Amino acid sequence: MTDNPTPAPLADELETLFARKKALADARWPLPPRPRIFTISNQKGGVGKTTTAVNIAAALSQQGARVLVVDLDPQGNASTALGVNHQSHIPGTYEVLIGTHSIAQVVQKSSDNALLSCVPATINLAGAEIELVGLEHREFRLRQALVDFLGSADGTDYHYVFIDCPPSLGLLTLNAFVGASEVLIPIQCEYYALEGLSQLLGTIDMIRDNLNPRLVVSTILLTMFDQRTNLAQQVAEDVQQHFPDTVLKTLVPRSVRVSEAPSFGQTVVAYDPSSSGAIAYAEAALEIAQRGGPV
Ligand SMILES: Nc1ncnc2c1ncn2[C@@H]1O[C@H](COP(=O)(O)OP(=O)(O)OP(=O)(O)O)[C@@H](O)[C@H]1O
Ligand SMILES: [Mg+2]
Numbered sequence: 001m002t003d004n005p006t007p008a009p010l011a012d013e014l015e016t017l018f019a020r021k022k023a024l025a026d027a028r029w030p031l032p033p034r035p036r037i038f039t040i041s042n043q044k045g046g047v048g049k050t051t052t053a054v055n056i057a058a059a060l061s062q063q064g065a066r067v068l069v070v071d072l073d074p075q076g077n078a079s080t081a082l083g084v085n086h087q088s089h090i091p092g093t094y095e096v097l098i099g100t101h102s103i104a105q106v107v108q109k110s111s112d113n114a115l116l117s118c119v120p121a122t123i124n125l126a127g128a129e130i131e132l133v134g135l136e137h138r139e140f141r142l143r144q145a146l147v148d149f150l151g152s153a154d155g156t157d158y159h160y161v162f163i164d165c166p167p168s169l170g171l172l173t174l175n176a177f178v179g180a181s182e183v184l185i186p187i188q189c190e191y192y193a194l195e196g197l198s199q200l201l202g203t204i205d206m207i208r209d210n211l212n213p214r215l216v217v218s219t220i221l222l223t224m225f226d227q228r229t230n231l232a233q234q235v236a237e238d239v240q241q242h243f244p245d246t247v248l249k250t251l252v253p254r255s256v257r258v259s260e261a262p263s264f265g266q267t268v269v270a271y272d273p274s275s276s277g278a279i280a281y282a283e284a285a286l287e288i289a290q291r292g293g294p295v
Contacts, residue, residue, distance in 0.1 A: 017279055024282050029063040029289050035150055036293040037161040038219070039180035044196045045167035047188040048223035050077040051258060051268075053164040055278070056184075058267035059285035061116035065159040068107070070142070071121035072176055073166040074128075079120040083111025083265035086120035094124040096145045097132060097175065103149035112270045125172070132171045139171070139211055143179035169203055177207045182218040182293065187239055189225045189232035189251075194239070216294045217246060221284055225251040250284040253277060 040053040053069055061067040071078040071086070072093055079086035085108065086092060095101035096119065103119055110116040132138045142163070149155035162184075163176040177183070183204060187193050201217065208215045220243050226232045240247050252258075255277035261268040268278045 017274065017276060020279050020283065021274065024279070024286060027286055027290075029060075029065070029286065030292070031065055031159050031289075032293055035158050035161060036182060037146065037163070037180045038182045038184045039163045039165060039173075039176035040184050040186065041165045041173060041176065041200065042185050042187070042196070043167055043169045043173070043200060044188075044192075047167075047193075048186040048221075048252070049167070050081065050164050052184065052186045052221055052223060052252075052281075052284075053162045054078050054081040054267045055258075055269050055281035056285045056288065057160065057162045058110075058112050058116055058269040059278075059282040060160055060289060061113055062269065062282075063285075063289070064115070065289070066115050066157050067117070067160045067162070068103075068155075068158050069110075069116070069118045070103075070146075070161060070163045070176075071119060072125070072142070072163050072172050073121055074123060074126035075166070076121040076123070076125075077262065078164040079118055080265065081262040081267055082116065082118045084108040084118045084120045086122050088122045088124060090120060090122055092120035092122050092125070094122060094128055097125075097128050097141045097172075098135070099141065102152075103145050104152060104154040107149075107154075111265050112267055129170045129172060132175075139174050139178050142175035143212075146179050169200075174207070174211075177204065177215060178212045180212075181214050182216055184219040184221060184288075185217060186221050186223045187235075188223050189235045191231060191235070193235050214294075218291075218294055219288060220247040221250070221252065222247065223252045224254045226254045227251075248284050248287045250280055250287060252280045252284065 040049045057067045057069045076086045091106045165173045257272045257275035258268045258277035261271040
């Protein structure tokens, strides 16, 4: 790792952030003609899945899209970041998967804005991996619940769904792969980043062959990028070379404001919209909106 000895002067940085914010405000944010359902997946832990799910969702909803985040991780980090109640007695994803509740019965408004909602995850979800094994159509339960919801009067005007997965390739993540049509893989710019990627892509191929033929890896986002290190730049270049059409141009920088936001029950997009992390997530969201979904 080599530190860059000449960081940009503060005034220049501020001016650049200001210009980027203006470009975001002036941009056209097209809405998809039918809901785009993403699963945010990477079996590697702590790579920015939850941060990406809630912030892309928040940025799109701020621009007029109606967005649902499904928290499919028993840790409930997405629920926390969106300021929704996910104490153990609150019904959420667990009840939806087991089949006692519909999404319409458990969905909550986020603290960010009225267009952003969340299906919360409680600690009960930790038992679901095992309980689902004995249930019929165990891989299709989230998919069926989403189809029912998006086709009902409550869910008819949603534009995006983001499913936040746990760091594993178990039945919960499988439900996400079957329920989604697009996979967004966040990759942390560090040495081991690419090691688990071939396993992940292999699993996705298997799911496409057996359970969900329309599933595509539409988006890769490089997260926690530290431009001062050669290593991060090397990893970013490697990923860009391997996946030129899939990786977003936007790199999300490592930023303290991003990691602070969840402790206020907020996304960074709401907590500090002028911070470099919030602007990068908004730029990534704009790229996703402008690329459109798979045909
Ligand atoms: N751009 C960033 N800058 C600084 N910190 C970040 C950034 N992105 C994420 N973090 C922090 O890194 C940690 C891991 O991020 P996050 O929870 O989004 O990862 P994850 O892949 O969802 O983790 P898990 O696998 O446990 O679900 C969190 O503490 C988060 O606040
Ligand atoms: Mg997470």
